[in-house]
Amino acid sequence: xxxxxxxxxxxxxxxLPTDPRWVNLAEMExxxxxxxxxxxxxKAATTCISLIQRYPDRVEMVEELSPIVxxxxxxxxxxxxxxxxRNLPLGKQRKDEYVNKLLEFQxxxxxxxxxxxxxxxxxxxxEARSCERFKRLSEGLDxxxxxxxxxxxxxxxxxxxxxxxxxSELYLPKDKVRKRWxxxxxxxxxxxxxxxxxxxxIH
Numbered sequence: 001x002x003x004x005x006x007x008x009x010x011x012x013x014x015x016l017p018t019d020p021r022w023v024n025l026a027e028m029e030x031x032x033x034x035x036x037x038x039x040x041x042x043k044a045a046t047t048c049i050s051l052i053q054r055y056p057d058r059v060e061m062v063e064e065l066s067p068i069v070x071x072x073x074x075x076x077x078x079x080x081x082x083x084x085x086r087n088l089p090l091g092k093q094r095k096d097e098y099v100n101k102l103l104e105f106q107x108x109x110x111x112x113x114x115x116x117x118x119x120x121x122x123x124x125x126x127e128a129r130s131c132e133r134f135k136r137l138s139e140g141l142d143x144x145x146x147x148x149x150x151x152x153x154x155x156x157x158x159x160x161x162x163x164x165x166x167x168s169e170l171y172l173p174k175d176k177v178r179k180r181w182x183x184x185x186x187x188x189x190x191x192x193x194x195x196x197x198x199x200x201x202i203h
Contacts, residue, residue, distance in 0.1 A: 025199025
């Protein structure tokens, strides 16, 4: 299989890698991780739908996000199938502290463009961190099947992260996007430092 080298800092931009202990905790709670992962994929699809509904006049965004909705929902079905194979129910959706904290950081006032930028950068950051977490699982799990399972998701999320950054730079000046992106990365680094390491959550 072709090696896909994803550098956390230089490619994804993330300022703080996941604590290596997370993979060991996740492996012990794989059923919980699969449930949380399923809902993450579901929320990614519905968020893309929400962006399309909120900004129908942004033709490029509508065209780019439409296939992502299908892809994310396909990912949800893949995780659902894995749960079924293990005779596990989907379970209830859990509170996503990581995403909720990111939403709090979004600008609630300012121009339409400022709010759009923060929505797109929020999605870029979630996809980047998801990619990094999937990379950890694809390299650190003992089970070869599950390493390959998560490698597929890692490759997909890397492309999604890039898409949201590109959309941001399509609609706003690049210097403005990059300045705000640095603010987001600094915020996320502090957030990751503050959050408790949990093996039952993707984020």
